[in-house]
Amino acid sequence: MAVGIVGYGTYLPKYRIKAEEIARVWGKDPEAMKKGLGIYEKTVPNLDEDAATIAVEAARSALRHSGIKPADIGAIYVGSESHPYAVKPTATIVGAAIEATPELTAADLEFACKAGTAAIQCCMGLVEAGRIKYGLAIGSDTSQGMPGDVLEYTASAGGAAFIIGERNLIAQIKDTYSFTTDTPDFWRREGQEFPRHGARFTGEPAYFKHVINCSNKIMERNELKPKDFQYAVFHQPNGRFPVKAAKLLGFDQEQIKLGLLTPWIGNTYSGSTPLGLARILDEAKGGDLILATSYGSGAGSDSFIIEVTKENERRRNPTPLQCFIDRKEYVDYAIYAKLKGKIKGVVLEK
Amino acid sequence: MTKGLATHWRLMPQRYNLIGTHCKNCKSKFFPQRKICPKCRRTGSIEEFKFSGKGEIYSYTTVCAPPQGFEYQAPYVLAIVKMKEGPFITAQIVDCKPEEIEIGKKVETVFRKVIADGSSGIIRYGYKFKLRD
Ligand SMILES: [Zn+2]
Numbered sequence: 001m002a003v004g005i006v007g008y009g010t011y012l013p014k015y016r017i018k019a020e021e022i023a024r025v026w027g028k029d030p031e032a033m034k035k036g037l038g039i040y041e042k043t044v045p046n047l048d049e050d051a052a053t054i055a056v057e058a059a060r061s062a063l064r065h066s067g068i069k070p071a072d073i074g075a076i077y078v079g080s081e082s083h084p085y086a087v088k089p090t091a092t093i094v095g096a097a098i099e100a101t102p103e104l105t106a107a108d109l110e111f112a113c114k115a116g117t118a119a120i121q122c123c124m125g126l127v128e129a130g131r132i133k134y135g136l137a138i139g140s141d142t143s144q145g146m147p148g149d150v151l152e153y154t155a156s157a158g159g160a161a162f163i164i165g166e167r168n169l170i171a172q173i174k175d176t177y178s179f180t181t182d183t184p185d186f187w188r189r190e191g192q193e194f195p196r197h198g199a200r201f202t203g204e205p206a207y208f209k210h211v212i213n214c215s216n217k218i219m220e221r222n223e224l225k226p227k228d229f230q231y232a233v234f235h236q237p238n239g240r241f242p243v244k245a246a247k248l249l250g251f252d253q254e255q256i257k258l259g260l261l262t263p264w265i266g267n268t269y270s271g272s273t274p275l276g277l278a279r280i281l282d283e284a285k286g287g288d289l290i291l292a293t294s295y296g297s298g299a300g301s302d303s304f305i306i307e308v309t310k311e312n313e314r315r316r317n318p319t320p321l322q323c324f325i326d327r328k329e330y331v332d333y334a335i336y337a338k339l340k341g342k343i344k345g346v347v348l349e350k
Numbered sequence: 351m352t353k354g355l356a357t358h359w360r361l362m363p364q365r366y367n368l369i370g371t372h373c374k375n376c377k378s379k380f381f382p383q384r385k386i387c388p389k390c391r392r393t394g395s396i397e398e399f400k401f402s403g404k405g406e407i408y409s410y411t412t413v414c415a416p417p418q419g420f421e422y423q424a425p426y427v428l429a430i431v432k433m434k435e436g437p438f439i440t441a442q443i444v445d446c447k448p449e450e451i452e453i454g455k456k457v458e459t460v461f462r463k464v465i466a467d468g469s470s471g472i473i474r475y476g477y478k479f480k481l482r483d
Contacts (some may be wrong), residue, residue: 014445046445047423048462052475056461084473093475096367152414327483329445338422346422347469 003128004169004306005162007066008317010278011057011140012158012265012324015044017336019153025333026148038239041157042266044336049157051080051083052090054227054271055140057098058161062136063098066163070100073163074132077113078108079123079139081195083190090315094138112186113181113235114269114296115139116160121176121302123164132189134165139270144343146194146341154238156266158324160274170312171290174305175222179214186297197297203241206299211235211245214301215293222305225249226250230288233259233276235295237267243303251291259292264325275321277306282320357475363398365476368459370437372399383439403459403477404434412448421464427451431479442478456482 007310018041018087020030035042045054050304055078063070091106109122111114116139123135145151165174185206188195211234216271219225224231232251234242246256259276261268268275273294280290290306337343363369370381374395376385381401386395410429413420420426427443443451445461448477457479466473 046462048444048464050463050472050473050479053461053463056475060461096362097475101366323483 001098001166002166002169002172003124003280004164004170004172004309006068006134006165006279007062007163007170008161008281009061009063009065009319010158010160010275010321010324011054011061012268012321013043013045013049014329015046015331015339016041016328017044017331017333020283021333021336022153023338032295036130036240037150037153038263039153039266040263040332042154043158043268044154044159044339045157047339049085049142051078051082051142052093052141053322054142054157054159055090055094055138056163057081058095058140058159059098059127059136059138061317061319062161062163064319066168066313068134068163068165070098072229073101073134073136074098074104075096075123075126076104076106077119077135077136078118079111079117080108080141080172080268081110081112081321082138082144083110086190090140092238093134100136111300112296112298113237113267113272114294114300114302116272116274117294117302117304118163118296119291120173120274122180124173127164127166127322137162137164139272139274141267141269141271143267144340146193147337149194151195151197152198154267155222156168156268158265158268159271159344160278162274168311169309169313171306171308173218174307175218175272175326176302176304177214177218177221177312178300178302180300181210183297183300184301202237202297205237207241207295208245208248209270209281210299210301211264211293211295213250213333214303215245215291218303218305219291224289224305226255228254228289229291231258231280231284232256232279232291232331233273234293235273236260236276237295238274239263259310261336270293279321281308281312282317284308284312286313356471357474365464365474366461368401368403368477370399370401371396379435379437381433381439399438402434405431405439405457405479406449407437407443407453407455407457408432409453410451426476429457429479431457443480445480446476450481458482
């Protein structure tokens with residue numbers, strides 16, 4: 001039987017900070033930063049939001065869309081690099097908040113920006129093996145960038161949840177393929193607040209090598225070419241990498257436009273590729289073919305070939321992602337610093 | 351042991367999912383949960399009831415001098431919400447400025463961090479409300 005997406009949900013915090021506001025504080029040329037990173041603004045979580053609350057909101061939305069009973073969910077995997085606890089799973093908080101507990105398996109995943117797509121693969125395996133009826137895969141983050149670092153312009157917050165099953169699919173996952181190596185391009189040691197990265201090293205040997213190889217291999221083994229796809233979404237650490245990756249692979253701008261969200265919401269890390277995919281599903285029609293390739297530093301990519309079904313047109317998501325993209329209020333750098341706990345002496349109890 | 355840990359654990363269904371109770375006999379709904387229907391007494395029949403999380407602002411206040419743990423959220427709105435199903439519930443209204451609040455405005459529940467026991471304690475999640483778009 002075919003495996004695929006039964007329903008999905010998304011969530012973005014309401015607050016935004018503009019790239020030029022961050023550039024103003026650090027004495028950078030705002031136009032150069034915006035152009036260089038391909039980013040206009042990013043989401044900022046409120047004081048009482050974290051990767052768990054974002055995961056719960058996305059999961060509840062996915063449940064409303066799918067119409068399934070929470071008790072039928074046999075597995076919950078939450079991918080994040082900002083789990084609120086070092087020890088105590090986010091997945092159990094989500095399980096209780098959607099009333100899926102206690103008859104299920106649950107675990108947290110971490111793989112930089114690709115833990116959300118790894119969660120989808122885990123659920124696919126269990127569903128295909130006949131061990132569970134539905135799996136809930138979530139990518140959710142409230143990522144941190146060191147003040148003044150280039151990551152501060154992009155590191156944002158958001159998440160998406162997918163219910164994986166075999167019946168009533170709005171999209172079938174035809175194939176998944178992964179490409180993984182030990183590449184030290186970006187890391188955060190235990191107990192450290194901010195990540196570090198290899199600057200230019202994050203490009204060619206890291207992002208592009210994995211995204212390009214993974215995407216090419218999955219197309220090759222399915223005998224598909226870029227022109228066979230209506231849409232493509234690639235991980236979006238900034239607004240420029242995915243555009244370049246698309247060009248290198250032979251996709252045109254029309255194919256990636258819909259799922260390219262980073263310029264307006266920032267890099268939501270584990271939520272990035274899942275949110276781009278959700279934005280595409282909000283509009284895709286029966287028969288449309290989507291290529292989705294995530295990237296997580298450290299490093300690896302997961303590719304998916306997804307065929308949208310007619311059911312997606314009959315059962316549109318009642319809360320499309322655009323609702324969250326449009327619902328926004330700007331904050332200045334001082335408020336942003338407070339919300340993100342960057343002010344010395346302010347203990348935010350997080 | 352952290353103070354209130356067991357209480358929080360017991361109240362999770364209420365705090366996470368607005369699980370109250372209702373009387374099958376007279377249809378009265380209760381939040382927080384009641385174990386005995388005050389109207390029907392012994393003839394009442396109580397069972398769990400999940401509230402929709404939809405309601406409207408019945409009354410509100412702006413908190414400018416918050417208690418410990420809420421210092422950095424001030425000023426914030428604390429409201430009495432009249433739930434669609436009847437009962438009243440006191441909760442924080444998030445993602446809005448005090449001047450955006452009016453009595454009668456429609457609200458719906460959101461899942462948020464309510465309080466954390468310092469940086470090393472348990473994080474208590476629960477219901478808050480936001481204005482409906
Ligand atoms: Zn009664």
